Amino acid sequence: MAVTRYGVINIGSHELNMEIYDISAANGIQKVDQIRHMVPLGKDAYSEKSISFQVLDEICKVLQGFMDVMNGYRVNGYAAIATSAFREAENNTIVLDQIRVRTGIEVKVLSNSEQRYIYYKAVASRQANFNKIIEKGTAFVDVGAGSSQISLFDKKRLVTTQNIRLGSVRLRERLRGMDLEMTDKRRILGELVDNDIQTFHKLFLKDREIKNIIAVGDPLVYFVRKMLGNSTTEWIKGEELQTLYHRAMNTSLSDLADKMDLSVESVSLLLPALTIYKRLLDKTNAENIWIPNVSLCDGIAADYANKKKLVKLDHDFTEDILLAARNIAKRYMTNKSHTQLLEEIVCMIFDSMHKYHGLGKRERLLLQISAILHDCGKYISMSIPGECSYNIIMSTEIIGLSHMEREMVANIVRFNTKEMVSYERFQGHLTEKAYLIVMKLTALLRLANAMDRSHKQKLNHIKVSMKNQQLLIVTDTKEEIMLEKERFEQKANFFEEIYGIRPVLKQKRGVK
DSSP, X not given: OOOEEEEEEEEOSSEEEEEEEEEETTTEEEEXXXXXXXXXXXXXXXHHSSOOHHHHHHHHHHHHHHHHHHHHXXXXXXXXXXXXXXXXXXXXXXXXXXXHHHXXXXXXEOOHHHHHHHHHHHHHTSHHHHHHHTTSOEEEEEEOSSOEEEEEEETTEEEEEEEESOXXXXXXXXXXXXXXXXXXXXXXXXXXHHHHHHHHIIIIITTOOOOEEEEEOHHHHHHHHHHHTOSSOOEEEHHHHHHHHHHHHTSOHHHHHHHHTOOHXXXXXXXXXXXXXXXXXXXXXXSEEEOOOOOHHHHHHHHHHHHTTSSOOOSOHHHHHHHHHHHHHHHTTOOHHHHHHHHHHHHHHHHHTHHHHOOOHHHHHHHHHHHHHTTGGGGTOSSSHHHXXXXXXXXXXXXXXOHHHHHHHHHHHHTTTSOOOOGGGOOSSOOHHHHHHHHHHHHHHHHHHHTTTTSSOOOOSOEEEEETTEEEEEEOOOSOOHHHHHHHHHHHHHHHHHHSOEEEEEEOTTOO
8 A cells, every 4th residue: 555655744833843753644644753843942032023143043954954854855845834913023024034955845825814824723633523523512722832723613503713822931021021920920921911801702602502622722631641650641531731820830931841841941931821722711611522633734744645536535524614714704694595596606606616716626626715705894884895805804703714815715705896906906815816816706706796696595496607708607596586687687797708708698488
């Protein structure tokens, strides 16, 4: 059985991590080796908003060593990623270029939603445990260096996912500037966390019953195993974590570092993370906590294996992204019936035109999300819904989408009702290629939206086909659709400009 050897490099906020995997259909994803090197990247990035050249030099030396190791393993491919510290550093473009020039490594900076989605994928790849635990109310809690992501599941469905700017490095650096005794710092740490956790509880938890917490992150796994004296445990009760939290908070940093065989620096990152988990536990009264020993590198490897069809993951990750979008639409009280019909029609048109648009599954997903969110701006303004929808989407992270993909969706929605401009006049951050995709998908969304102009879902039994250089859309509705036909003809002109194909809407004979 063929085995693919794959490497993943993660430039984190306080360490560089490289993991090597063997991937095969027979044995799944097996970790072969792991190397870590501490680098205080987040200390500069979060406080100074830049990465110093001294830190850059150290990063490049470590990365070159990682490359030597991967060459020794003869990997078939690798990925190099960076997370929140790079996102916040204002000189990240220069630093990324220097890394590429000095080491030959192209580093991809993950957006927050991509990073959390990848971590989530790492846990979901542990399919037996994950699928079982999310049958009941579950909070998936990912405490990172710069922020925390809390995703709520119920009956195997993603209910909501929210990002909170509470991270272990960010909180530690905020406290460092305060000339206080350790007991006071811990009290203030609790107050900082409480403010955001209480807001999250008020807006999203309310009376929702949470039975389980999935807690991810290396520090917590290591802490629990050390404190319990069990090197393999992954499950603990809620009251056990409460006890461990109080033990940690009543122990000096130096004593805790000795007990856990870690540096004081590492332990100082653990305490903010523990505080976040503890406060969330107070709000949910969760009975069970699952602490799977997974890393962001594991998620990258699982994502690679899944995309290359080397390993099959049963969980439907695409549906989770769509559910996140639908929850946003629900929050802004969009017309559910209209949106469902629009989503159905726009996907039918997309699927019938592969030969003409040349786009794939990912672009189809962006189109679906655009259909779901196209009217959310009406919650703010009925007169400029496109602009308001754009602002909502750009201000709301959608788990699983990169920042550029989110900007593409926001612009598709905006240009659904606003005149589209040439790329030269476009004021945004999209590449020319991405903007061309926006134009193509906007033409599809406009056409589909015209078919329910009245928002009364008059069209039914719709069939879409290509015939004689025409996009033929046939419906057997008996409703009067004069308004829909008029709007369809208006939107058909832009569609024809983009694709060189004339769309035609027809009612079957015998129908009005």
